[in-house]
Amino acid sequence: MDLLQTIGGYLFTDIRMAAPVLLAGLGLLLMNWSGLLNIGAEGTMLIAALAAVAGSHYFGSVWMGLLLAMLAGAVFGLLFAVLTVTLRANQTVVGAAINILGLSLSTTLNRVLFGVETTVTKVDSFKVLEIPLLSKIPVIGQAFFAQMPIVYIAFLLVPVMHYFLFKTKPGLNLRSVGENPRVADTLGINVYRTQYLATIIGSMIIAAGGAFLSTGLLNFFTEDMVAGRGYIALAAVIFGKYKPAGIMIAAMIFMAGNVVSNVLQVAGVGIPYTFLTMIPYILTIVALTIFASRAVAPASLGKPYKRG
């Protein structure tokens, strides 16, 4: 029983830590299926993490914070779309610049908004929402049903996104744009509009992941707090073979590495943490080498589309 409880605890932690990566991964997925390769998730999450704190601080509600974060994400998404879709600029270069912008702008604005105080500005943050009855299920009850609302949202997004992508007409249209924009175009789909929408909505989902980092697990913003999760999300998408459920599993596996290292540390078994941080990245490279020969990525991912 005790062991089960402990396992339940690990699961709880894993799920909670996976949530932001999962959100970022799902946002990236949407963009990838529209044929856009955005490596700028890290920067988008950072600016969103700050915006969430700012929103929560100025409007007194964590939900307003989330809204503002998603707005900030939308602006970043729009910027990406203007440059890569309309102007057909190199997506990788723009994504890299978005990362630089996210890091530096969040640092700057943090100072401007909250000044130099001896205490960090604390704001309203997400509270755990226990689902009655279900949360009392032994072992998994706490893990699955006593999380913050945004964790539920993240995991509910998995079936929703799957349904959208693979069971609805707009989803099919989106995927056809990512696979072959010319075909989509001849079949009457507005390729550019689809890509714009996918980028903006995708960036908003990524931003929700960023918001969770600052107002979910914590209630303040610190510089560079995303700490590579944007890249891990990028990795999760590839590892998850461009499927929402796959991303969920990938995010949980990657974060389980942290859980495992928590467990090992508590148990007093030290392995160099530097090696643990490498795991997701090494796994991704391995996944890439395995999947690369098969067509799992949308066929025209990263290639700009020119009409006519």
Added chain:
Amino acid sequence: MGVILEMENICKQFPGVLANDCICFSVNEGEVHALLGENGAGKSTLMNILCGLYKPTSGEIRLEGETVRFNSARDAMERGIGMVHQHFMLIPTMTVTENCLIGDKEGSSVKLDRKEAGRRLRELAERYGMEIDPDAVVGTLSVGEMQRVEIVKALFRGAKILILDEPTAVLTPQEARALFKMIRALTDHQFTVIFISHKLDEVKEISDRVTVLRQGTVVGTHDIDDCSIEDLARLMVGRDIYFDAVTRQQPIGDTLLDVNNLSLHREKSNDGKLLDDLTFEVHEGEILGIAGVDGNGQAELVECLTGIRKASSGEALYRGKNLLDLSTREIMSHDVSHIPQDRQKTGLVMPMTLVENFALQDYYKKSFGKSVFLDWSGVEERSTKLIQDFSIKTPSPYELAQNLSGGNQQKVVVAREISRQPQLLIAMHPTRGLDVGAVEYIHNQLIDQRDKGVGVVLVSTEMEEIMRLSDRIIVLYEGRAMGCVRPSETTVEEMGLMMGGRTLDDIRKGRVNGTPAEEKMM
């Protein structure tokens, strides 16, 4: 059977080319209407206008008497016009049903109703005698099946008029037979089919009426029963051809290239062969013409001979070596030159200067610099000389290739390849898209080479060019050689028949008239 579609005085002007010149074209409901013509006759342009991909420069389209304007493929589709392109517009990772549902706006629900769509597809397919598994992933299908999917997709989206752009080009004879059955089933149900082709037998067999295009204009529209295959051939090719020019100075020399039983399979080997058992020789000081309509294996043949593609079987002996075993680099270093078919895509590096382009084939040789460095001053000298010798119009040898006119670009390629002093020169479409002056110039260059004892393989779809320059002509049809003739011993009619899929033996044996095409196809 009333007139369902009329295209009136359609003109389409591309930069530098008048692709359609006042074309009038009308189609009756429920008929199979063939659109016959050589490459560049304007068939595809006309159909792309009809299906909304191009906008005509002038002219109008009337559908069931009503004037329509199409701004996109979708507009045309909504009015019941569906086109099956030569290059399939399908997404290989998706299922048949999904491919048919892309962009579909029917029904109010957002949900993708695969079951219902699958049921409808199956129903459609059954009604017109096609076998289709709606849940199959398109990428796993054969070419013939994919084409069926394209047709069903068009029907599914409400097409009443179906345009098939050279549908049999990618099919095996068996698949082609099945396709014809489908077309018949469709017209029995009052669908109208426009069938683009250059294959005479097919046209004769399947169509009710035929409109022949030549150089952007309509030559005539006829009931198929009023025309023999010979008539069609004459209509299609039908201009006076000059056999004047080329008089030979030297006799033809020894065998230079000896190709035996060269075959090339499609990627999926059961899909048939791209090249089928080709055997021919090229002699020193001879121009061997490879004639035929585009897409009948010419490109593959050239790619096999130049090492870009690996042949499935056979040999091509050249100076004691089998070219099919060598890499491109090795072949080229044995005094072989290659004028590729597309100067912009493969012949030149457009954003590079002329000097750099002149170095493209031989830069690695000692004569282009003894060390690891290229001797650019040498290349520049060479370039300046070539620019003069071939009178290439350019402000400087350092002009970027992309800033030259098409003729001058081609001259650069020809100059480069000829200056390599080849023994064997493989030239593919060397004059495509060029003006008369440039064509003349390049022809003279080829003749010069021949006179120097070079063996020239000239691949061209231009009948005049082939007839005028070649010492012998091989006609390719679906990867097979239909026959080998001397220009002086053949007629336009005979050439047309071979290009349309008759073997020389058949033609000469019986002066065949109206032999059912299916015999050939089986």
Added chain:
Amino acid sequence: MKKCLAVLLAVLLVFGAVAIAGCAPKDQPDASKPKETKAGEVDGGEKKDPSKMKVVALLSGVITDNGWNQICYESVKNLADKYGIAAEYNENIAVSDMAEYIRTYAEEKYDMIIVHGSQFKASAEEMARKYPDSHFCLSYGFRVDESTADQVEDIPNLAYVGPVNMGVLIGAIMGILTDNNKVVFLGGQDIPAITDIVSGIKEGVSLTNKDAAVMTDYLGTLTDADLAKERALAFIDDGYDVISASANTAQLGCLHAAEERGVYALGFNGDQYGVAPNAVVLSVMRNYPAIYEDVFLSIAEGTWKSGMVVYTLKDNGTSVSDWHGWDKKLPKEKVDAINDVIQKLYKGELGDY
């Protein structure tokens, strides 16, 4: 084209909005506002007038990190408040840039240049040799054993300044606070300077609670507060009921975890009561404000000492924050015991710390 313009306009608007929002609060750090000079308070000495001295702090991170860098910022602010000098600082200086920063200030004849962090050791040593007229203070995390001496170069105008034995104090308090006899301290990265604190903690806990199990470990990050929080939660869930951490901004995550689970936490390097008022009982701080005031005055008075300048507990090198009302919330015997052990440590009654 119109669409494109509209999009551009929208981007500009949002940027504008951000900028305006940024202007609104107007709470710029304005530490440089001169306060009244209390010149009479200190003996001016023959060497220098404190109010004319120029001091700058060069920091590796931001002054809002609630820890290592903030405490240094407060040190110069303290000097500014007391002696009417300008509180100058620079943030986020990369290791590769530090020498250049130092040079800039040294060339302007700054009297006291605080280089905050042992990672800047090489730059500080190089520049100290080049600019003998300035006094350089390298904020240093000392190890208790004597091997440090080998690492310290003898440069007359460079001092390696830092408190020692902080770990002992933290450990002693943790030992009293724990109910389960399980305490944990988490370092940011496995760097030797933190190893010192870690070893001190074991010693300190054993002073007050022989039965307590001490766990010390490393987070592997200085910025990832979320990760730090989860790590702390893992320990808390395993029964550890007192937690303390040293990992710049990441350590705030640990305090947050304590707050969430309702266990005790100790702030470190800054008064972190505000981060988690229901968990942070006390904060133990490197007393850099006092230390640097001391060093500042030694420069002014001409009693500057180079080399290892170590402030033990006895020397007031480590400070403990206000109770913030926790002395009312905790059981009285714990409060008393803690007050008692702090006093004894400061007086050196429990050993030479």
Added chain:
Amino acid sequence: MKALFTTKMKTQGKAGAKQVLVSFGATVFALALGMLLIYAIGFDPFSAVVAMVDGAFGSKNAFGETLVKMTPLIFTGMSYALASRCGLTNLGMEGQLYMGALAGTATGVYVSGLPAALHLPLTILAGFLGGALWGLIAGALKVRFGASEIITTVMLNTIAISFIDYMVNGPMIEPPGINCQTQPVQSTAQLPNLISGTRAHWGFVIAIVFVVLFWLFLWRSKRGYEVRVAGLNLSAARYSGIHTDKNILLVMFLAGGLAGLAGCNEILGIQIRMIPEISPGYGFDGIAVSLIGNNTPFGIVIGALLFGAFRAGGNRMQIRAKVPNAIVSVVQALVIFAVVASQMLLDKWNEHQMKKMNRQESEVA
């Protein structure tokens, strides 16, 4: 040999000049936007700019500092440009830089008893190889498995940086292990000072030498010619018998090596020893540098000068105008956006002009 340099070789022409001009204009535009931002958050933009220019070029020392910052940027800029010239996207400069620095440090510290004339070149070679082998991993994965180098290089960055953290805190830590750094490299492996009184070191000269080598390789050597042909037109390369896989491996090797030299020179000229976080983002700046420089040798030097001045001047801006250093990064991002956008707009404009010309031509005809 002399002919190598004397033959005139206009690879760019008017179009190139126009592009550089447009990039420059975009940079100015981005700077103006940056000044607006500085103003918006409550600082004086003019004093900030003055401080920045002063910090970059105001004195011998300032200029020396600009040279110091330029040096790694020239290398990473070349690294990105070289890969681009072959049609590859190398985002792994940061990781390659660290691995180069590590290899250089190891050779500099642990190889002893050699004269400087041998030790220094050996160490630089090691730095080159360290980055080159790290870059080669991405190249090999692409050639062997078809794995996109865009993703693998990003992943390899984090792996390299974690590995460095481990090495510096573990096996290579300076005994007895107080400070998180390695031993200093031996004096025989250190790069001498270039301008006395500044930190500018001979690494800058090496960088310039490599710019010349970069130019020689791409525009003079046979192999470089192959690389450029493959990068511009893959099928033309195949038709002329160029072995494209071999070129990918070679280019990723060389590009990695260039980035490795950025790290190695930084160690040998500035840091003397390996510490974590030796690079404040030189790798990613390389993208911008090569972008501004249009992948040309001279352009890269100019781009590096601009971004080097940003970094050096940005420090001064913090010191003098109290503007947070992060603003400089914001401006850098804006510069990238502006340059990318301007180049694409220029393309579109050219296309438009071309269409118009064609239309006129056909009307005449």
